[in-house]
Amino acid sequence: TAREPVVTVxxxxxxxxxxxxxxxxxxxxxQPRSLSPTWLYDDVGSELFDEIxxxxxxxxxxxxxxxxxxxxxxxxxxxxxxxxxxxxxxTSDKTRTLLDAFTALGSVERFVPVDVSEQxxxxxxxxxxxxxxxxxxxxxxxxxxxxxxxLPRGGRRLVAFLGGTIGNFYVEERAAFLGAxxxxxxxxxxxLLGTDLVKSADRLIAAYDDSRGxxxxxxxxxxxxxxxxxxxxxxxxxxxxxxxxxxxQERMDxxxxxxxxxxxxxxxxxxxxxxxxxxxxxxxISTKFRLESLRDELAAAGFAVERTWTxxxxxxxxxxxxx
Ligand code: AVJ
Numbered sequence: 001t002a003r004e005p006v007v008t009v010x011x012x013x014x015x016x017x018x019x020x021x022x023x024x025x026x027x028x029x030x031q032p033r034s035l036s037p038t039w040l041y042d043d044v045g046s047e048l049f050d051e052i053x054x055x056x057x058x059x060x061x062x063x064x065x066x067x068x069x070x071x072x073x074x075x076x077x078x079x080x081x082x083x084x085x086x087x088x089x090x091t092s093d094k095t096r097t098l099l100d101a102f103t104a105l106g107s108v109e110r111f112v113p114v115d116v117s118e119q120x121x122x123x124x125x126x127x128x129x130x131x132x133x134x135x136x137x138x139x140x141x142x143x144x145x146x147x148x149x150x151l152p153r154g155g156r157r158l159v160a161f162l163g164g165t166i167g168n169f170y171v172e173e174r175a176a177f178l179g180a181x182x183x184x185x186x187x188x189x190x191x192l193l194g195t196d197l198v199k200s201a202d203r204l205i206a207a208y209d210d211s212r213g214x215x216x217x218x219x220x221x222x223x224x225x226x227x228x229x230x231x232x233x234x235x236x237x238x239x240x241x242x243x244x245x246x247x248x249q250e251r252m253d254x255x256x257x258x259x260x261x262x263x264x265x266x267x268x269x270x271x272x273x274x275x276x277x278x279x280x281x282x283x284x285i286s287t288k289f290r291l292e293s294l295r296d297e298l299a300a301a302g303f304a305v306e307r308t309w310t311x312x313x314x315x316x317x318x319x320x321x322x323x
Pocket of ligand 1: 215
């Protein structure tokens with residue numbers, strides 16, 4: 001019979017709402033205005049992101065799944081971890097591809113999904129315990145930029161950070177994240193990283209500007225979150241979604257543009273400001289990688305690349321590195 005999942009809450013809700021307030025003050029209180037993509041993932045946002053992963057234009061999910069499907073056994077053999085950690089696990093079904101291989105071929109004993117959404121995590125933990133009765137599921141409700149120090153210790157650990165989410169970080173945030181991950185691991189522990197790769201601007205823009213407008217709804221959802229959580233009065237219909245490819249920084253840059261001037265009041269953050277006509281709020285970046293510079297960045301953080309796998313079209317990469 002399945003062992004009961006253990007759920008540890010590192011993220012205290014009070015601090016989380018404090019982080020929202022801090023981010024809003026810092027990001028919206030000065031120009032150019034920005035918001036952190038963290039706030040995109042409330043229940044509605046998580047649902048919309050799930051829908052994005054099923055869009056024909058949004059290739060990363062399918063490509064990463066193909067790599068996992070074709071190479072999960074290689075990954076298991078290369079690291080033979082006893083603890084598998086997944087950062088930002090969400091509802092993810094790609095986890096299953098990985099765990100199927102680990103439970104069939106390896107000596108995995110424990111799975112540690114980490115996510116900011118407590119309900120999503122509790123549901124996932126219960127489902128995974130059912131599906132893998134031999135596995136101890138120890139879920140961690142936490143933010144992977146803050147709570148890596150709370151990862152359970154012991155055994156050979158593999159930390160998986162999939163989906164290309166690392167692309168949401170700015171260069172300096174990425175270095176800080178990799179440094180913190182390095183500090184939270186022991187020598188010999190493993191890191192499995194999913195990254196989207198540089199490709200033609202056409203395909204990238206199509207992936208972030210789908211014809212059904214799901215991505216636009218996903219990005220715009222952050223304004224609904226601020227209206228609800230902080231009592232803000234964004235006139236949401238008066239914004240357009242502006243995704244563009246920044247070829248110098250090699251990243252998608254996703255913004256909301258005010259179609260008319262408006263005064264915004266955000267009581268929960270003690271903030272009031274005027275948005276000019278055409279003024280933009282940057283909500284998310286999605287960096288695309290090249291394998292060479294990725295290897296250098298990992299090395300700079302103290303990780304040695306063991307192997308890299310890509311899909312047939314070289315759209316996406318999975319990199320296995322060791323601390
Ligand atoms: C979940 C961060 C990997 O950057 O592709 C998808 C988020 N935003 N469409 C990405 C996203 C708009 C996604 N990540």
